[in-house]
Amino acid sequence: MPPTRTVLITGCSDGSLGAALAQEFHSTGTWRVFASARNSAKLSAVRAAGIETILIDVASTASIQAAVETVSKLTSGSLDALVNNAGVSTAPVAALDLDIAAGKRLFDVNVWGVVETVQAFMPLLLKAAAVKEGASKESSAMIVNHCSAGAVLATPMLSSYAASKTALLCFTETMRRELAPFGVGVVALMTGVVRSQIQTNAKGSGGRFKLPEGSIYGIAREAVEKGMDIERFYEEAPSAEDWAREVVRELTKDPLPAQIWKGKDAGKMWAMQFPPRRWMDGMVAKLTGMDVVGEKIKEERSKNTEGAV
Template sequence: MSARSETAAASRSGGRVALITGASSGFGLLTALELARKGIRVVATMRNPEKAEELLKLAEEAGVAERLRVLPLDVTDPLSIRQAVEETIRSYQRLDILVNNAGFAAGGFVEDVSMEAWRQQMETNFFGLVAVTQSVIPIMRRQQKGLIINISSVSGRVAFPGYGPYAASKFAVEGFTETLRHELAPLGIGVVLVEPGAYRTPIWNKGLAAMAAPADSPYGERLERIAQYSRRTAETAPDPRQVAELIGVLADTRAPRLRYTLGSGSRLAIWGRALLPWKWFEGIIRRALGS
């Protein structure tokens, strides 16, 4: 369908428009399909549109391909962000939902992780999310309505050893989102945090593959035990469609709350951190991870 035809169709239907970052796999891919099934026109963005093959195939099978459009967007590139948002508005004249999903997981003990790796983690998971959000706020402000959903993690509430860069980026997302919600609520714009625990998504396979200590690291054995625990957790993790389905519900929720935590053990970890004396909680984590 051409951009002109899409614009006309969107105008006739009065349909909502959603933009999703990191939609080539995992939560982003499944969320794109879920929102399209609800009749929402979805702009599915990713750094490399050549990786959209699986998304497009599943959309065709689900009968929602006509409501899906793939655009390139690298959250670490200001020009790429601007072009994707401008193309969305040029095609649909509106943007109702933003799902900030793009991200990756970097691991390792703090002493072993290079500053370059720390910066890459923050550039994508935090600064990229802020940059995309800034580009969308003026549109939603003029509309006097909109919904921004930031995909955080239980690691944004409870930090674990071996995942310092990832936890730091998600803690930053949590604080940013709280501030943003205060600022945008009077303008009719909703802001929500979705905090998944471990799910069967590529982010953990990629993160674990890169999670290795230098040969002479004093943390090598501990990191390996943590990696083994993470692998076992990933093998038994629930279906990531639960997260996409939640986002679908949030898209139709009139007054969503700030946080939605889901996933096996996530609430227990958060409650334990909040209610137990720190030494008790720390001991539980150490025994669980064998670290």
């Protein structure tokens, strides 16, 4: 039987979590999948799997509108599911060392790009929801926003990325309540650590994380740089394919979950929302080398005090 439902997924470049989701949805035989990315050349994997592809740059209003027109023509103006996976990451950097312009560009993609994409495709989603009025939640229209388990853990050196995902999580939770009366479900993907292209992109050309010269954290450079060596976080992490299989299975449940926590340490991060803040601060400090920074600063101040006597 031909697919009975339609889903558009953003951010499906080769090796990405979006590409894994597209292929998993496609493999069910139930979904007609539209996989998208900014660059057509980076859609080769999903295209080879027989998946239809569309170009979308979520930071471009014109690109989003063009995609809406394309999908509308292909589906008679209806869309059952929108998966907002497109996003960007950055190499670890302290908030005080952050390039503000780069931070704004990150928010433009990770937050405002998602909101604008939802607004643009809403007429298609509402049409799908209206057609299925009275059906089970499994059959209703849905929006899936790819947040991050890191949104609930304010990790030093990851402030801009975590802040963008926290903002997206708040938008997602709000949308879920605003759109419930219209039969459109909204889900937050709270993804932990998964092996994909994103860590390679985040590393950039600089290799291991290095504090910039002049950073106030240079007093404990070795400890901080070791704490933010992102490669260690990916040890024993699931593959993108295994993660996607679990996510798609969750998205077919009735009722639709409000949040999906999958990936390495996702469960631990969920639990970290509840312990006392002071305990959490201490644990994160040890994980990222901030405890050593504190010790070094105390030593320096002690020396200065002794010298002044």
